[in-house]
Amino acid sequence: MSRRTPPSLQYQAMQSLLSNQALAISALEDLPVLLFPSLFVEVYARAHTEMLKALVQAWPFSCLPLGDLEESPNLETLNAVLEGLNLLLAKKEHPSRWKLQFLDLRNDHPNIWIEGYPSMAQISYPDVLTDRPTENCGSMMTEEQPLILLMDLTIKHGTQDALQGHLLQWVRERRERVQLCSRKLRILSDSISEIQKALRVVRLDSIQELKVNKFWHRETMKNIVPYLSQMKNLRILQFSRMRVNVTCRHKNFSYSCKYAVHLGQLQHLQELYVHKVFFLYGQLPTILRNLTLLKTLSLSSCPLKEADLWFLSQWPCSRQLKHLRLRSLPLDNFSPEPLRVLLKHAAGTLETLALEDCAITDPQLLGILPALSLCSQLSFFSFYGNHISISVLQSLLSHMARLDCLRQGIYPAPLECYPCHERWVGDFEPERFAHVQAQLEQSLRDMGTTQKVQICINFCHHYKYWTFYNLGPDGYWVVTVENLPGLSALPL
CATH class of the missing domain: 3.80.10 (Leucine-rich repeat, LRR (right-handed beta-alpha superhelix))
Structure with a gap:
């Protein structure tokens, strides 16, 4: 007969605790810190919403990486977590045991729930933020440290992702107590209203990678480019496809100058990929002059003047380029x-x-x-x-x-x-x-x-x-x- 490994005492204790949710919730104040990760995984798997809310309130670590669980959080699970946060945010003062500062919905730590307590305790300040939270565009923050939600966003054409839309609305209603940070943002839509709806919520200086891939008109770009210049920590920009108005060359030139000025303010940019846009023509000096950290440059199917190439040849940063297309x-x-x-x-x-x-x-x-x-x-x-x-x-x-x-x-x-x-x-x-x-x-x-x-x-x-x-x-x-x-x- 094959021998079966008996369940550990920790596992037996956790199962006994979860057999009575009321007792488990009351015992959280005295639960050893090292048991929280494994208990959270078990509660998550069983979809015990009340227990999940209580765990969020008692969570002893600075970061709760929801995106690393085996399945992405569905709306029911996310609602349970957000309800737990609502109870905390409704209180005038933070509970003495509430250490949670970040709710992470990305997938940056794929093995952290398997590794458990030691790895969880090491997560402190996510690298999506280069500075401590500051006043966000359009929202007055209180002196109290806000709760930070971390999620990579995709704004696409048509019906938006239900989970993402729910989260954006939740943050929008609590912007004095909550900030949404997104290291990666993809814009796959030309809808000005949908794009602005997201950009007015997300903390713009948290965005490090931006991908724009949709046929934009000049009007779309005119409304969005002021937000772009506020993404002061942007490292990677991929910009693809923007239509030109063939009947109004004077306005094309005027708009190109404005776009170039805003793009030239992205002083932390390290990688720039531009494909099928009209506004580079004669504007490379304005765009690249202040991008002193750029190491990757890709220009594809874009009209250029010979003067643009001459500028590239004399550009001081050409001596640090690693990748050129x-x-x-x-x-x-x-x-x-x-x-x-x-x-x-x-x-x-x-x-x-x-x-x-x-x-x-x-x-x-x-x-x-x-x-x-x-x-x-x-x-x-x-x-x-x-x-x-x-x-x-x-x-x-x-x-x-x-x-x-x-x-x-x-x-x-x-x-x-x-x-x-x-x-x-x-x-x-x-x-x-x-x-x-x-x-x-x-x-x-x-x-x-x-x-x-x-x-x-x-x-x-x-x-x-x-x-x-x-x-x-x-x-x-x-x-x-x-x-x-x-x-x-x-x-x-």
């Missing part, structure tokens, strides 16, 4: 000089470089190649979608093979693989590629490189895929289709 920016009519200077300044720090689908030609690449060869820290290089010949591609491969840190390179199929040596996506001819395969194979063998070399023959940014020729260890070329990652997901 310029994608779908037509550079064929631009001088290669600003790009050459930019790469020269960033050569000592760049780890990721993507110059993708920019229509860069042979003369332009040859102009920046010496600076590119200086990028000694480069581990990933992407150059697909550009218009270069087989001879210049061989020269590029030769230079990149000398970079010791480089592990992967993505290159365009040379012009010789297209009819009349014209580069048009979709016109790639495998028969023509067969004629240059031998040259590429010989070049790679002569270099003796261990880098992963991929020849991109097709790509689609909308559906996010690449089509590659990969030279396998057996010497044969294999065609593969792979997902197209964002800059933040590249193999660094």
Whole structure:
């Protein structure tokens, strides 16, 4: 017969306690602190709402991480916790045993309930807050320390998340005693009213990551951008897709200047990703001039002036850039000089470089190649979608093979693989590629490189895929289709 491990005395005591809720609630004042985490998990699993409310009132730790339980809190469970908090907030003075300062609905500590008391006791002041609570936008805080609720927010189109909406309303009604902090905020809607409804509740200086991904009109941006400039601790900004009014160029320029001023106030920004927006044109100096901590810059499908590139080349922060992507920016009519200077300044720090689908030609690449060869820290290089010949591609491969840190390179199929040596996506001819395969194979063998070399023959940014020729260890070329990652997901 197999031996069964007998339940621990602690477990037996907890089960006995929970068999009588009235007795359990009355005993909480004398319950040892180390039993609270395991008791909370058991009460949560059984959905004992009255006991749950009592536990919240007697909780001995500064933070209650609800988001880390096995299942996300549903409305019933959350209501029980909020009712417990309501009882505390209704009192004029905090009970002497009430230590709870933070209700955490994120998933930042996945194992904390398993680890129990030792880990729970170590959570004190969540990293979502860089400063102690201050007066929030639009609400007068009392001298008493407010209760902090931590939750990552998503404002989406259509019906909003019921739990999130309930929480926002709860905070809105108690804004003198409660603050809502959100480290990550995603705006996937163009509804001004829905966006403002959330931004008027959340503590704006708690937001460290902001993702905006929706077709916005100028009017939406005009109403939202003042909130953006108050996100003084923002570290990461991803801004995608904003429509331009093609019939009113003067207003487009005027609005762009206003947007740029607000964006330029985000002085703690470290990562900036901008995709398909009109307001960068001629405004990069205003936006980037004061962003002295920026280390990641991604500009995709945005109209730029050559003067914007010249500013980038002289920008002091170019010497600290670690990740740079310029994608779908037509550079064929631009001088290669600003790009050459930019790469020269960033050569000592760049780890990721993507110059993708920019229509860069042979003369332009040859102009920046010496600076590119200086990028000694480069581990990933992407150059697909550009218009270069087989001879210049061989020269590029030769230079990149000398970079010791480089592990992967993505290159365009040379012009010789297209009819009349014209580069048009979709016109790639495998028969023509067969004629240059031998040259590429010989070049790679002569270099003796261990880098992963991929020849991109097709790509689609909308559906996010690449089509590659990969030279396998057996010497044969294999065609593969792979997902197209964002800059933040590249193999660094």
